[in-house]
Amino acid sequence: MPDLLIELFSEEIPARMQAQAAEDLKKRMTDGLVEAGLTYAGAAAFSTPRRLTLAIDGLLDHSPTVREERKGPKVGAPEKAIEGFLRGAGLTMEQLEERETPKGNVYFATIEKPGRPAAEIIAEVLDTTIRNFPWPKSMRWGAGTLRWVRPLQSILCILSKDEGTEVVPFEIEGIKAGDTTKGHRFMAPAELTVRSFEDYATQLKRAFVVLNAEERAEAIWQDATNQAFALGLEVVEDKGLLREVAGLVEWPVVLLGAIDEEFLELPPEVLQTSMKEHQKFFSVKNPQTGRIERFVTVANRETADTGATILAGNQKVLSARLADAKFFWENDLRTAKSEVGMSAWVQNLGNVTFHNKLGTQAARIDRIAALAREIAPVVGADADLAEQAARVAKADLSSEMVYEFPELQGLMGRYYAEAAGLPQEVANACELHYSPLGPSDDVPSEPVSVAVALADKIDTLTGFWAIDEKPTGSKDPYALRRAALGVTRLVLENNARVGLKEIFAKGFDGADADNLLSFFHDRLKVFLRDQGIRHDVIDACIAMDGNDDLTLLVKRARALEDFMKSEDGENLLQGFKRANNILTQAEDKDGVEYSFGADEKFLEDDSEKALFAALAASEGAISSAIEAEDFAAAMGGMAALRAPVDAFFEAVQVNSDNQIVRRNRLNLLSQIRKVCTQVADLTKIEG
Amino acid sequence: MTNIAAPRSFQEIILRLQTYWASKGCAIMQPYDMEVGAGTFHPATTLRSLGSNAWAAAYVQPSRRPTDGRYGENPNRLQHYYQYQVLIKPSPPDLQELYLGSLQAIGVDMELHDIRFVEDDWESPTLGAWGLGWEVWCDGMEVSQFTYFQQVGGHDCHPVSGELTYGLERLAMYVLGVDHVMDMPFNDPQSPIPLKYGDVFKQTEEEYARWNFDVANTEVLLRHFEEAEAECAAILAQEHMDPKTGKRIIMAHPAYDQCIKASHIFNLLDARGVISVTERQAYIGRVRALAKQCADAFVLTEAGGFKGENAA
Numbered sequence: 001m002p003d004l005l006i007e008l009f010s011e012e013i014p015a016r017m018q019a020q021a022a023e024d025l026k027k028r029m030t031d032g033l034v035e036a037g038l039t040y041a042g043a044a045a046f047s048t049p050r051r052l053t054l055a056i057d058g059l060l061d062h063s064p065t066v067r068e069e070r071k072g073p074k075v076g077a078p079e080k081a082i083e084g085f086l087r088g089a090g091l092t093m094e095q096l097e098e099r100e101t102p103k104g105n106v107y108f109a110t111i112e113k114p115g116r117p118a119a120e121i122i123a124e125v126l127d128t129t130i131r132n133f134p135w136p137k138s139m140r141w142g143a144g145t146l147r148w149v150r151p152l153q154s155i156l157c158i159l160s161k162d163e164g165t166e167v168v169p170f171e172i173e174g175i176k177a178g179d180t181t182k183g184h185r186f187m188a189p190a191e192l193t194v195r196s197f198e199d200y201a202t203q204l205k206r207a208f209v210v211l212n213a214e215e216r217a218e219a220i221w222q223d224a225t226n227q228a229f230a231l232g233l234e235v236v237e238d239k240g241l242l243r244e245v246a247g248l249v250e251w252p253v254v255l256l257g258a259i260d261e262e263f264l265e266l267p268p269e270v271l272q273t274s275m276k277e278h279q280k281f282f283s284v285k286n287p288q289t290g291r292i293e294r295f296v297t298v299a300n301r302e303t304a305d306t307g308a309t310i311l312a313g314n315q316k317v318l319s320a321r322l323a324d325a326k327f328f329w330e331n332d333l334r335t336a337k338s339e340v341g342m343s344a345w346v347q348n349l350g351n352v353t354f355h356n357k358l359g360t361q362a363a364r365i366d367r368i369a370a371l372a373r374e375i376a377p378v379v380g381a382d383a384d385l386a387e388q389a390a391r392v393a394k395a396d397l398s399s400e401m402v403y404e405f406p407e408l409q410g411l412m413g414r415y416y417a418e419a420a421g422l423p424q425e426v427a428n429a430c431e432l433h434y435s436p437l438g439p440s441d442d443v444p445s446e447p448v449s450v451a452v453a454l455a456d457k458i459d460t461l462t463g464f465w466a467i468d469e470k471p472t473g474s475k476d477p478y479a480l481r482r483a484a485l486g487v488t489r490l491v492l493e494n495n496a497r498v499g500l501k502e503i504f505a506k507g508f509d510g511a512d513a514d515n516l517l518s519f520f521h522d523r524l525k526v527f528l529r530d531q532g533i534r535h536d537v538i539d540a541c542i543a544m545d546g547n548d549d550l551t552l553l554v555k556r557a558r559a560l561e562d563f564m565k566s567e568d569g570e571n572l573l574q575g576f577k578r579a580n581n582i583l584t585q586a587e588d589k590d591g592v593e594y595s596f597g598a599d600e601k602f603l604e605d606d607s608e609k610a611l612f613a614a615l616a617a618s619e620g621a622i623s624s625a626i627e628a629e630d631f632a633a634a635m636g637g638m639a640a641l642r643a644p645v646d647a648f649f650e651a652v653q654v655n656s657d658n659q660i661v662r663r664n665r666l667n668l669l670s671q672i673r674k675v676c677t678q679v680a681d682l683t684k685i686e687g
Numbered sequence: 688m689t690n691i692a693a694p695r696s697f698q699e700i701i702l703r704l705q706t707y708w709a710s711k712g713c714a715i716m717q718p719y720d721m722e723v724g725a726g727t728f729h730p731a732t733t734l735r736s737l738g739s740n741a742w743a744a745a746y747v748q749p750s751r752r753p754t755d756g757r758y759g760e761n762p763n764r765l766q767h768y769y770q771y772q773v774l775i776k777p778s779p780p781d782l783q784e785l786y787l788g789s790l791q792a793i794g795v796d797m798e799l800h801d802i803r804f805v806e807d808d809w810e811s812p813t814l815g816a817w818g819l820g821w822e823v824w825c826d827g828m829e830v831s832q833f834t835y836f837q838q839v840g841g842h843d844c845h846p847v848s849g850e851l852t853y854g855l856e857r858l859a860m861y862v863l864g865v866d867h868v869m870d871m872p873f874n875d876p877q878s879p880i881p882l883k884y885g886d887v888f889k890q891t892e893e894e895y896a897r898w899n900f901d902v903a904n905t906e907v908l909l910r911h912f913e914e915a916e917a918e919c920a921a922i923l924a925q926e927h928m929d930p931k932t933g934k935r936i937i938m939a940h941p942a943y944d945q946c947i948k949a950s951h952i953f954n955l956l957d958a959r960g961v962i963s964v965t966e967r968q969a970y971i972g973r974v975r976a977l978a979k980q981c982a983d984a985f986v987l988t989e990a991g992g993f994k995g996e997n998a999a
Contacts, residue, residue, distance in 0.1 A: 011783055012821060014806035049804075137808070139819040141835050143777040143846035150819065151835070153780065186797055248803060279827050297827060299801040309799040313826025313861070320762065353963065 001041070002118060004056040004168075005197045006126065007156040007181055011050070013149050015247025017136060018047035019213060021149070024134055025052050032125030037063030038118055046211045048250045050185070053211060055197040059159075062115040072096065072107035082107065119159060123170040126157065130172055146173040156181050160196040183207020184251050186301055208251040208301070217246035223254040224296045228284050231256075235296060236272065236283040245280055249300040255311045256284065257295050263322040266329055267415055268292045273405050274325050279318060328400035335399070336416040345398035346391065352398075355478075357467040358508070364459060365394055367508065371455035374506050379454070379496050381447030389429035390452045392417055396430065410434045425449070436486050439527075443493045454490055454503075457483040462507030465516045484523045491550045500548040517548050524550065533561045536686045543681035552629065559631030560680050568639040573685055575645035576676050579669040580683060582654050586666050594666040595674075602664040607644070607651040614644040615671045622678055634679045645672060693794040693862070696872040697884060700793045700859045701747055704771050707792040708745035711785055713773060716746035721944060722951040725750050725811075726772030726852055730943055733814060733978070734985045735774065736839050736848040738992030742776040747855070751951065753899035753958035759885070759892035762867040763857055766895050767888070771853040778835055778849030786833060786851055790825070794862055801826050809834040813950050813974040815841045815982075818850065830858045840982025856884070899958045908959070912952045912970075919945035919977045923984050939985040946977035 006029070013021065022045035030043050033056070041058025072085040075098055086093065089109040096107045131146070138147040146152065157168040157177035170177040180191045181200070188207035194200045201211055210216045221242060224235045246252070263271065268283075271292045275281035284294035297314045299307055336342055349361035358364065369390040376386035396402050396413035413430030425448040432444040433452040444450055460483050464470065471480050491498055500520065504513040525538050541547070541557040563569040587593055603609045618637040625633035654669065656662045676682050694700050709715050719729040726748035727733060735742045748770050756766030773789075775782065783804070791797060804821035809832060811817070820834035832852040836844045856868050865871040869885030922942040929936040953970050956962050962970060985991040 012804035012806075016806070137819060139835055139837055139847070140845075141778050141847050141849075142780065151778075151780070186802070248805065300803060301801055303799050303801075305799060310801045310826045313800070313828060317826070317828045323762075 001058045002061060002159040002161040003197060004040075004054075004059050004118075004122060005156065005158050005160065005194070005200060006054045007200070008052045008130070008152060009050060009154045009156065009181055010052075010148060010152045011150040013047070013049055013052070013247075015049070015244045017149060018049070018052075018247045019243070021052055021133075021135070022047040022054075022213075025054050025129065028129040028133070029054055029125055030056065032128060033059070033121060036121045036125065037066070037115070038121055047213055047247070048209060048211060048216075049248060050250065051181070051211075053200075055200075057197070059118055061161075062117055063121060065115045066113040068111045068113070070109045070111060072109055074103070075105040075107060085109070119166070119168045122157065122159075122168050126168075126170055127172060144173045154178070154181070156194060156200075158194065158196075165195045184209055184301070187251060210251065213243075213246050216249065216252050217242050220246060220252045220254055220298055223252075224256070224282060224284075224298075227254060227256045228294070228296070231294070232286075232288075233284050233294060234287055236285050236292070238276065238282060241276055241280065241282065245282075245298045248280070249298055251300055251302070253299040253302055253307060255297050255299055255307045255314070257297060257311050257315050257318075259292070259294060260319050260322070263319075263326055264291060264293060266322065266326060267411075269408060269411055270325055270329065270401065270405070271322070273408060274321050275318065277405070277407075278321050279314065281314075281318070324404070325401070328404055332396075332399045332401050332412070332416060333419050336420045341420045342392045342395040342416060342422075345395040348398040349394065355463070355467075357469075358463045361394060361397065364463075365391060368393075368452070368455045368459050371459055371503070371506055372451045375454050375458075375498070375503060376447070376451045378498050379447050379450045379494060381451040385423060385425055385448050386429075386451040386455075388422070389426040389433070389448050390455055392420075392422065392426065393430050393433045393452055393456070429453075436489050437482070439485065439489075439530075443489050445494060450490055450494055450496070454487060454498075457487045457490075458503055458507045461487070461516060462504055462511035465511035466508045470519070480519075481523060484520050485527060488520065488524055488527060488550055492554055495551055497549060497551055499546075500550065502548075520550070521547070524553070528554065528557065533557055534564075536684055537561045537564060537680075540680040540682060540684040543684055555629065556631050556680060559635050562632075563635035563638065564685065566639070568642045569635070571646065572638055572642040572676075573682060573687075575642065575649065576672060576682050578649060579645070579672045583666060583669040583673060586655075594663065594670045596667050597671060598664050598668040602660055604661060605648075605652050607647045608665070608668065611641075611644040611648045611668060611672075614641055615668070615675055619671070619675045619678075622675060626678055631679070638676060638679060641672070641675070691791060691794055695863075695877070696875050697855070697859045697863070698874055700862060701769070701771065701855065703793050704789060704853070705745070705747075707789050708773055711788075713743045713745040713775070716744050718746060718748050719947075721947050722751050723748065723947055724752055724950065724954055726770035727811060727814065727816070727850070728947055728950065729772065730940055732772060732774045732848075732850065733816075733839060734939065734943060734981070734991070736776060736836050736844055736850070737842055737982055738986050738990070739845065740776075740990060740992050741846075742774065742848070744775075745771070745773045748772055751954070753895075753955050756892065756896035756899050756958070758896045759869060759889040763860065765856065765868065765888070765892060766899060767891065769855040771851075771855050773851040774848050776844075776848035777846035782849040782851075783833075786823070786831070789851075790830070793858075795825060804833065807832065812971050813953075814839065814978045815975045816978075818844075820850075825861065828857075828861055830854070830861065840985075841979045842982050842986060899955060901959075903955050903959055905956060905959050905961045908952050908956050912949055912956070915945045915949040915952065916973060916977060919943075919949070919980065923980050927987070937984050937988050939981055939988055939991070942984060943978075943981040946974065946981050949977055950974045 026043055026045035033040065038060045040056045043056045046053040070089055073081040089111050091109050096109055098105050099108050135149045138149055140147055141151040152175060155175055155177045156179060157170055158179045159166050159168060165179065167179050168177055180193050182189055182191055183204060184207055192203045192207060194203065204211055228235045268291065272283045275283055275295050282296040283292045284296055286293050295318065299310045303310065335344055346362060346365060349365065352361045354361045354364050369387045372386040372390040373383045376383040393413060396409060396416055399412055399416065401412050402409045410431045414427045417427035417430045425446060428446055429449040429452045432449040433456050435441055435453060436443045444453055461480060464478055464480055469478065500517060501513045504511055504516055521542050525535050528538055529535060537560050538557050541553055541560060547553055583594065598612055600612060603612055618640050622634045622637035625637060654665045656665065694703060705715055716731050723729065729746065729748050731744045731746060749767060750770050751767050753766050755764050757764045787802065803824040805824055807820065807822040809818050809820060816839040818834040818836040822829045823831040823833055834850045836848045836850055838844060860868060860871055863871060869883065869889050871884040873882045873884050873887050919942045922938050925938065927935050927937050953974055987993050
């Protein structure tokens, strides 16, 4: 069975798109081939900056012959109907078969679709694949209409069989498939004629092209770490950068370079960011000092001077970049250490609009500072420190360094606050008040940072709520869901006891606090569902008072979740539901509310008396447990009701003919409801 | 690939690029005689990339970016600098090779340097234009922008033009091994009167930086902006038929001049710091609207591929 090799050779494909494109090529081609009846044994796809390659082995030589039987009109049907059927089937009258059926004699046609040669099918599938390729962005070039990620230059498409290799006849927009490719753009630009995949991979390697992206990445990493190790240094791992760099070269050559002494005092994050963002360099660290002292760059070729010119060039570019960074750093430090200090930057933020309906960044900082003061005592922070921290936390947005590298916001604030001699908690808050940024990001625990982080996020949320810019569907341009989750995690993980509505009221004027709280509850449900807590359990707890105290709410929900998982819990829930149903029906029917409590003297059955006693005992126990926020104990109190409730329903008919007894029993049920719903609104629990 | 002797001056690099692209069949045009922010604004690029007519041009374009002024002190930031621009329509299949040839022509030895095409999609919000391509790296330094135009002035490009833009000072500094732009030899250092870049431009950088940042009369500029906008619309509102000559004369180029003018005034206002973040978008939108109207007009002219009122 033949093997198929396809290479789509183009001008440089963006690194970030290569791996997905190789996968798409494989999927679309193999799906198309299989659909046309060409099965295969195995397929593998590869990518380099200039080529997408697909190797399929053990492909069928021909698609199999397919027989299809089609039922036609009755014998003796109007001639037009029979003619139509023949046309559709592509047969003549003599080729039809008459068969008896329960509805009389009917014409049957057997249509045979002969198998087609693999090459013909490949050409069709390849044409469709190229024309419909799912590039994230594609373009036209020259005078043509074909779209590809960058101009497509040549196509190699061969079938290798035992008897030899044949080119699949294929042409698209003037590009004719052949059996040739090219090696490295500079090191081996000559044309190569290829017979099979093995031959292709071998020849490419001789022509300075490593076909497999993972092999390139592996080689880069190996060589980089070896070179660093030889100097007693280590390369700072960065998988994303490694993938990207492997997509920028066909023949990786690792070069280790030095950073000018004068830049080594820059914060390591600045060095790292500058080198990565602008130059795609890896940072090389001295494990003794933690300082970044060198860099690794990956060239795409070998040279006679073993990379000396390339390295010198790269070093020069880096020095120019770092000279900028150093210039910013020194200017910023000078400002931070000056008499006015970081407040000069805050003043500048008066000219920066945060949102046209929410005022400037400076106005926002005033609000956050006031709010941080309010929140401080609740999270155990010193109010003065919290306010001070809030006032400088965003100052670095005006610094030159953050203007150049926005991703360093917060971190630079910490450096500058330290340089300005501000208290350590304040400096920490500059960096940490942005946290947590995602569901897995660390949550700050230092009270001052927590207070500012909460104030920052709540100002944002109440602000956008006040101007009615809430997230809708998948649109959340101001990342408000993330902010709400951030507040939730800050509160929960610090065990903070905060009444959110009270805090919302101190945030931006005019936010609908109830609506915002229900947004929080929705986010909380998603968050807790991921932790295995059922949504109806959360609903049952949200329905209780104090639901803007998330710590309390979650404590209650966890206890209820555990209780509902126990046998007692499940049975008590059934008993509760039964009691509630009977009671609700009776109340609807009678138009009264049975909330007086049962009268001991009308209790007849022993089970009634036992339930009455149990309710009296647990009511006190549960309410004092709830008072103490000991939800496990409260659940225990409910568990104690399970047996008496079960026994009661076993022995007693609530709707007795004696109206006094009936009323008394309904009042008893009402007590069950009252006692149980102290803990959570069990009517919301499903099942 | 043969090694070519290293150039000795800024002007030699420019002359070699001119000779190289002339030898590849480009019409060597002269700079456009108006203030522009980049070589792309030259009508030889913006307008000629529209329509179906083939085109091949190369030229130096002095470019002005008022906000980049640093009083001549920054090693490579200037408010006035030069771009070298090549535009070929339709883009030839060997444009990358042609480009690499131009680097060799200015003395970049392909055997010793690491040249890379790194994804960088180009967009000009003021021209309503975008394309896909790369920034070209030489040993980690960006030396050119390489773009296949997909849309200009809101029009799809058919055929597609290939555009190359070289930042001449930066490229030359690299090739000549100079660290500060003002130290770069402008003419041959062996000349009887050797001149450095700084001899030519240090003082003007200072003068313009001061004017751009602190002195330019913003009221006058704001008025000029409005006037240019109005004039552009007025030009394009004219009948296609010229009553005097009886010919069909659509004044796409004069209208486009007003668009260029508005764009540069906007850049000056920006440097003066009188445009707020929100207003910025609005101004860019107004310039884009002009560019679009000019493009609409140009494709109705002969140079824009118009084949006559009755042609299909």
